[in-house]
Amino acid sequence: MSNKSNNRAVESKPLAILQKLDGREWWLWGFAVVVTLVLTVGIVSLTFPQLRPESEAYWTDLKDWVRGLAALVLLFDLYTMYQQLLLQRIRRRVAEQDQLFQVITENAADMIAVIDSDGHRIYNSPSYEKVLGYSQEELKSTSSIEQVHPEDRPRVIEAAAKAGATGRGERLEYRIRHKDGSWRFLESTASVIRDSTGKTQSLVVVNRDISERKWAEDQLAHNALHDALTNLPNRALFLDRVQHSLTLSQRHVTYRFAVLFIDIDQFKRFNDSLGHSAGDELLVQIGKRLSASLRGIDTVSRSSASASPTTANEPGLARLGGDEFTVLLEGIHDSSDAIRVAERIQERLAVPFSVNSQEAITTASIGIAFGARSYSAAEELIRDAEIAMYRAKSEGQAQCRVFDQAMHELAIKKLRLETELRQGLELGEFQVYYQPIVSLETEAVIGFEALSRWQRPSGLVPPAEFIPIADETGLILPMNRALLRDACEQLRNWQSKFQPALRIGVNITPKQFAQPDLAAQIAEILKETGIAPQHLDVEITENIAMGDADRSAAVLAELKALGIHLSIDDFGTGYSSLSRLQGFPIDSVKIDRAFISKMCADAESSEIVRIIIMLAHNLGMSVVAEGVETDEELEKLRSFGCEMAQGYLFSRPVDRESTSAFLLGACAKVRSRAQETTLY
Numbered sequence: 001m002s003n004k005s006n007n008r009a010v011e012s013k014p015l016a017i018l019q020k021l022d023g024r025e026w027w028l029w030g031f032a033v034v035v036t037l038v039l040t041v042g043i044v045s046l047t048f049p050q051l052r053p054e055s056e057a058y059w060t061d062l063k064d065w066v067r068g069l070a071a072l073v074l075l076f077d078l079y080t081m082y083q084q085l086l087l088q089r090i091r092r093r094v095a096e097q098d099q100l101f102q103v104i105t106e107n108a109a110d111m112i113a114v115i116d117s118d119g120h121r122i123y124n125s126p127s128y129e130k131v132l133g134y135s136q137e138e139l140k141s142t143s144s145i146e147q148v149h150p151e152d153r154p155r156v157i158e159a160a161a162k163a164g165a166t167g168r169g170e171r172l173e174y175r176i177r178h179k180d181g182s183w184r185f186l187e188s189t190a191s192v193i194r195d196s197t198g199k200t201q202s203l204v205v206v207n208r209d210i211s212e213r214k215w216a217e218d219q220l221a222h223n224a225l226h227d228a229l230t231n232l233p234n235r236a237l238f239l240d241r242v243q244h245s246l247t248l249s250q251r252h253v254t255y256r257f258a259v260l261f262i263d264i265d266q267f268k269r270f271n272d273s274l275g276h277s278a279g280d281e282l283l284v285q286i287g288k289r290l291s292a293s294l295r296g297i298d299t300v301s302r303s304s305a306s307a308s309p310t311t312a313n314e315p316g317l318a319r320l321g322g323d324e325f326t327v328l329l330e331g332i333h334d335s336s337d338a339i340r341v342a343e344r345i346q347e348r349l350a351v352p353f354s355v356n357s358q359e360a361i362t363t364a365s366i367g368i369a370f371g372a373r374s375y376s377a378a379e380e381l382i383r384d385a386e387i388a389m390y391r392a393k394s395e396g397q398a399q400c401r402v403f404d405q406a407m408h409e410l411a412i413k414k415l416r417l418e419t420e421l422r423q424g425l426e427l428g429e430f431q432v433y434y435q436p437i438v439s440l441e442t443e444a445v446i447g448f449e450a451l452s453r454w455q456r457p458s459g460l461v462p463p464a465e466f467i468p469i470a471d472e473t474g475l476i477l478p479m480n481r482a483l484l485r486d487a488c489e490q491l492r493n494w495q496s497k498f499q500p501a502l503r504i505g506v507n508i509t510p511k512q513f514a515q516p517d518l519a520a521q522i523a524e525i526l527k528e529t530g531i532a533p534q535h536l537d538v539e540i541t542e543n544i545a546m547g548d549a550d551r552s553a554a555v556l557a558e559l560k561a562l563g564i565h566l567s568i569d570d571f572g573t574g575y576s577s578l579s580r581l582q583g584f585p586i587d588s589v590k591i592d593r594a595f596i597s598k599m600c601a602d603a604e605s606s607e608i609v610r611i612i613i614m615l616a617h618n619l620g621m622s623v624v625a626e627g628v629e630t631d632e633e634l635e636k637l638r639s640f641g642c643e644m645a646q647g648y649l650f651s652r653p654v655d656r657e658s659t660s661a662f663l664l665g666a667c668a669k670v671r672s673r674a675q676e677t678t679l680y
Helices: 003-011 014-045 056-107 127-132 136-140 153-166 211-224 235-251 267-274 276-294 335-350 378-394 405-427 463-473 476-497 518-529 542-547 549-561 593-598 603-618 631-640 656-679
Strands: 111-116 121-124 172-177 183-194 200-209 257-264 299-302 324-330 353-355 358-360 364-370 400-402 430-439 445-456 459-461 503-507 536-541 565-571 588-591 622-625
Touching (some): 111 127, 121 136, 127 136, 153 172, 153 200, 183 211, 235 257, 235 324, 257 378, 267 276, 276 324, 276 335, 276 353, 324 335, 324 378, 335 364, 378 405, 405 445, 405 463, 445 476, 459 463, 476 518, 476 656, 518 536, 518 549, 536 542, 542 549, 542 565, 549 565, 588 593, 588 603, 593 603, 593 631, 603 622
Parallel strands (some): 445 503, 503 536, 536 565, 565 588, 588 622
Antiparallel strands (some): 111 121, 111 200, 172 183, 183 200, 257 324, 430 445, 445 459
């Protein structure tokens, strides 16, 4: 309600109207008394004997006087009755307005109070008891300011004084104590009632309970700065606190701080195997354990101020990713402090968690970046801590690494390479290279492994440089789909020209293997290119196969149902257990070149290769030796009964033109040997 409308309402209050009625009624009664006295004196004077002449004219005049007085009395009576009717009508209106006012105030949700100029309560509507719990008797025994929060009292008193002086009340929010001791938020507007001289007589105050709205606003503000899952400060709040620390470090040379970036190792595997709800529960427990281990000394952030960026001893975790946490260490003495905290975090997280009655063992990779004057924004410091975390993860997980400039330069290089990778895909710079797989019995080429190569204008980019970036960014998916299609089309061409039984092998990356429609994608490409499924060899590493054994078994079963040949690539570098692979529909094992290269010089490596070949044969699998480079290695593999081999001894990976020439020469060589055998 506006101040102007409030004033109009107050001026028409029953009290002001009744005051006017009382004045008017006293005037009417006074006038009646005066007229009655005058008429009475006039009539009585006519009866005095000494005033009565005997002439006939006198009596005639007297009759006229009496008639006139009677008429005057009649007119006066009529006027008095009219005035009484008006007064009665006005009284009824006042009574109706009074009743309406009572109905409104008694049923209004807002609390309405009338306070005199000394601050004493004149009237409080019944809603006071509904909202604040106080009865009328309890309110009358206290001053109007007593229940107001001590911190808000000066503002309330000042607003009341200003309203009394100017006649205009301003909207005001303040806290008031409920009867149960809790605090409620009120929104208040005051209006002035003046007396006949214009002096402020009292204030009419309309109070509205806005506690729920204020609580909702506070909750929204809290939610904007806190993670919904863990109720810990989010990225925005953590950035604010890091920025605050950067500002302090600019002002005080001796002030030092650090940011820790924590990533839970293998969290995705846990999430996929037990479900997202279990994963969320694990994140909540991790957040609590971090808070407990850091409480009182650090600010923690779970990787996405409050009002106060320097709130002490309040851990703040922000969700930068599904399983990423960050920690702000303030006021440290030297770098060893941050490293000790990181090691303590790793120790605490290594203690098994209990999630849905199952034990979950976790490790964490941690990157550390120290605050320095070279930083201008909090995002830069967090970015460098994340770079250090990725270095820790790439070096074996459960590690801790401190950021240095070399890491930054490497990150810039990776970012530039990612951009160039995307451009290379659009420009068609990726080619398929082929490395032959040779039968050790006949020395005939039985197939090829298809490998992706990046041919830039400046030359070939080594696979070790771009494959990890492509896999990390997801670019490996379109890259390998194109590789499979091109390889299958080329295989069909070679089958028609050289040997119908040639096979092609392609590697499947973890991201590809995780796609739910992998089998459907491969089946579609086989159909489009006209390649029989048994001529395609899909190679996966043992780490992929054993990462989620149940899911791997299902995916491999789908691929096998298509008739595809399945191989375990780089065997010996992962779980290294043929018995664990026994339940999978695997056709062949490819022994990693690390064992082949040491086989002739190291008896232990030689024995490992022999045992792998023997066990694979016992399980019904054929064997391919990778990285064969010497005749000595070739002869030893033959002696162990290995069926196939590939390596530089036969050919490096080359483009399709060179591979076609190699095939032509290999076929001629086989024909020549066949003729020699016939002659003898």
